[in-house]
Amino acid sequence: MKHLTKLLAGSLLALAFATSPALAHPPITAEAAAAGFEEDRADILAMAGNYKVRFDMQESTRWDPAYSPLDRKISGGNEVVRVIEDTGRRIVLQHLLVIEHEGKTHVIKHWRQDWEYEPARVLVYADTNTWKWEDVPERMRTGRWSQTVWQVDDSPRYGGWGQFETQAGVRRWRSNWTWRPLARRDAVRHPVYDRYYAINRHQNGPEGWIHWQDNTKMGRKDGKLVPIVQEYVLNTYTRFDGFEVKAADDYWASTKDYWQGVRAEWDRVAEANGGIFIKEEAETGTVISARLLQTADDIVDGETDTARALAEARTLIAENTGPE
Numbered sequence: 001m002k003h004l005t006k007l008l009a010g011s012l013l014a015l016a017f018a019t020s021p022a023l024a025h026p027p028i029t030a031e032a033a034a035a036g037f038e039e040d041r042a043d044i045l046a047m048a049g050n051y052k053v054r055f056d057m058q059e060s061t062r063w064d065p066a067y068s069p070l071d072r073k074i075s076g077g078n079e080v081v082r083v084i085e086d087t088g089r090r091i092v093l094q095h096l097l098v099i100e101h102e103g104k105t106h107v108i109k110h111w112r113q114d115w116e117y118e119p120a121r122v123l124v125y126a127d128t129n130t131w132k133w134e135d136v137p138e139r140m141r142t143g144r145w146s147q148t149v150w151q152v153d154d155s156p157r158y159g160g161w162g163q164f165e166t167q168a169g170v171r172r173w174r175s176n177w178t179w180r181p182l183a184r185r186d187a188v189r190h191p192v193y194d195r196y197y198a199i200n201r202h203q204n205g206p207e208g209w210i211h212w213q214d215n216t217k218m219g220r221k222d223g224k225l226v227p228i229v230q231e232y233v234l235n236t237y238t239r240f241d242g243f244e245v246k247a248a249d250d251y252w253a254s255t256k257d258y259w260q261g262v263r264a265e266w267d268r269v270a271e272a273n274g275g276i277f278i279k280e281e282a283e284t285g286t287v288i289s290a291r292l293l294q295t296a297d298d299i300v301d302g303e304t305d306t307a308r309a310l311a312e313a314r315t316l317i318a319e320n321t322g323p324e
Contacts, residue, residue: 025140025163033143037117040145040164043171044091044115045083046204052240053079056233057185059217063227067192073185078240079110080248084256089117094259096248105244107251109259109293111157112150119146122159123270125179128194131156132275147175147200153289154262156276157181160200172203180215187282193219193228211235255296261310262292265317278321288316 054076059069078098085092095110118141126132136146140161148159160175180196181187196215203210213233218225270276279287292313298304 025165027139028143028163030142033118036143036164039171040117040173041088041091043164043173043202043204044093044145045086047093047113047202047209047237048081048083049208049237049239050241050243050245051079051081051208051237052242053077054236054238056236057231058233059229059231061230063216063229064192064219067228069229078243079237080245081237082249082252084252091115094252096252098243098245098248100243105247107248109152109251109255109296111152112154114146114148114150116146116148118142118144119161122146122161123148123156123275124159125157125181125195126275128181129279130275130277131270133270134159136161145173147173147202150263150266151285151289153286153292154259154266155278155286155289156266156270158198162200170203172201175200181280182282184282184285186217187280190282191217191219191228193217195225196231197227208237208239210237251300254300257306258296258299258309258313261306262313262317265314269317269321273322276321277323286320288320291316 054074056072056074058072062069080096080098082094082096083091084094092115093113095112097108097110099106099108119136120141121133121135123131124134136144144161144163146159146161149157151157158178158180160178162173162175164171164173166172176199178198178200180198182191182194182196186193195218197218198213198215201210201212201214203212211233212235213231215231215233217228217231219228220226266276281287284290295304295309295312299306299309
């Protein structure tokens, strides 16, 4: 009996080590990192293109017994993704939505994703209206990439770091656990939760790629953050050219210098303040988001030029960021 107990204890210990999250993603050797670098880059760059996008959102398991999960919601649209920067160890992808309304084509600047190889730090969501720099553990930098996601006005949304891995024959990038502010689709409902704690995955396939999110929606009760409900989001990007792709490229050609200046201003604020504090509204995102986007449209329409637009944008950002 004593021998059986010892054998069982040893087996359980071995199982614990085999399934430990820390050991599931151990530090990557320099040799393995070098061998996978170009394949990693190819996977990131492959996300650029023209797509029909399907957004599939499903609240599933409720953690708060008083909460009633939302019905599944599916929406979609046409989206252009362009590489706007590639230095080798840093790749920036800009998303542009193309919609048809009342017989006219409209372009809406959408989210942006920045990929950085072996980052020392990442700008992460810290609390309401607040983003802070967070160090990546030194032993977890080699061979890994960070992904920082920015909102439509190039203000921050969330950041995380992770690695490319192959499981069951499928290669994907998987983030660490990350905090995120509410998406507009949730924020406008003023729900009992106010942020997500999430894992983020990107996977390429023969028809395009998918962005898969596992979101724990968190809210405050008695001064503590508690889980309210689990949500699964699957955004599917299927290659598709059957829309006015040129409209997106024309928009970007007219406004890229303006948005480059806006990105630089957000970067300056983050460096100067050790992060970014800016108030958000449920309907619009940041309090200056609508104005920054409208200014870009004014450039397209010839109602202003890039220099004047940038001067206004810098003033808006400076006046609306800083200590809480």
